[in-house]
Amino acid sequence: MARKILPLFLLFSLTMCATLNVRQEETALIDIIGLINDGDGAGLAERSRTPFLLDGEIVMMSADMRALWNNLAASGFGITGAVVTSVERTGKETYREFSPAMEVEVFFRKYVPPTAVVSHISSNEGEYIFLTARGRGNRTLLYGFKGPVL
Numbered sequence: 001m002a003r004k005i006l007p008l009f010l011l012f013s014l015t016m017c018a019t020l021n022v023r024q025e026e027t028a029l030i031d032i033i034g035l036i037n038d039g040d041g042a043g044l045a046e047r048s049r050t051p052f053l054l055d056g057e058i059v060m061m062s063a064d065m066r067a068l069w070n071n072l073a074a075s076g077f078g079i080t081g082a083v084v085t086s087v088e089r090t091g092k093e094t095y096r097e098f099s100p101a102m103e104v105e106v107f108f109r110k111y112v113p114p115t116a117v118v119s120h121i122s123s124n125e126g127e128y129i130f131l132t133a134r135g136r137g138n139r140t141l142l143y144g145f146k147g148p149v150l
Contacts, residue, residue, distance in 0.1 A: 056099030
């Protein structure tokens with residue numbers, strides 16, 4: 001009997017790890033949106049991975065990523081009244097939400113971890129899509145972003 005229970009316990013444990021924790025992802029997104037609204041370009045650059053997907057364009061260099069967030073912060077960019085409308089694991093066709101271009105498909109295959117999630121945000125400024133994944137220490141990292149910036 002003990003031999004049957006242990007494999008079932010392990011299977012259950014692995015299943016629980018693979019389950020998407022929507023509340024945890026929503027909280028992480030609210031933290032990232034807080035960095036945006038606070039104009040914390042350095043904090044956003046630190047949480048952003050390169051290469052980074054911005055709409056359908058790929059930002060390859062960390063220096064360009066820092067410049068992007070610092071310039072957006074300097075311009076007063078913010079996301080107000082943000083509501084998370086959906087959080088889902090990425091799938092084979094998720095890249096199309098950013099662009100149907102082959103470069104974006106390759107970006108997803110090559111750089112986006114299999115545990116990544118795509119989240120939709122509704123705000124006063126419009127609709128946004130965030131591409132995130134957990135990094136070391138369970139910290140949420142930003143792999144991509146789409147939406148109106150100004």
